[in-house]
Amino acid sequence: EAGVAQSPRYKIIEKRQSVAFWCNPISGHATLYWYQQILGQGPKLLIQFQNNGVVDDSQLPKDRFSAERLKGVDSTLKIQPAKLEDSAVYLCASSFLAGVGETQYFGPGTRLLVL
């Protein structure tokens, strides 16, 4: 079974530029999550999708971050404009559903460096 795919793996941009990350979840997984992991910290949930609808985006900085999952499969996370403090690893995860005790499967992440 193929895992969660993410691209690119690395990205370096200058502050105020825009950047986008792509995620392809495990086939058949209805729920998709985006996390931000700053060096030395645990992952922080940014947004959760159930199919193509947003379930939770309470921790997404909506003035600069946006995400979509138009067809309920792939998802993109965008930052516009980027700030220095956005330097982090952006992790995508998926799960079959979003029920009690559901297990998440994580991708390898995209490492972003903002200069």
Add this chain to the structure above:
Amino acid sequence: LAKTTQPISMDSYEGQEVNITCSHNNIATNDYITWYQQFPSQGPRFIIQGYKTKVTNEVASLFIPADRKSSTLSLPRVSLSDTAVYYCLVGEVVNDMRFGAGTRLTVKP
């Protein structure tokens, strides 16, 4: 949201059993306890999940006392490849769960 407390780091030697304890004093009735493992440059990987008493799989055991205010992840006979960060999460559904800083386990030869 249940808050969790884990040791920041632990050291062990190959072949030893490692026990990592997580405190979660305000765990709710419907909350599960889930542990993830993360290697450098990789996303977290599910290890084990439990609700009460003891759960065992091919990788680890999870011990949960009756009051459920703590839990202990037990890794039998660790090897160098078990060096990683281990996270304890508590919640009923995923968006109730929060990753803390985790426990950085270093296994030495």
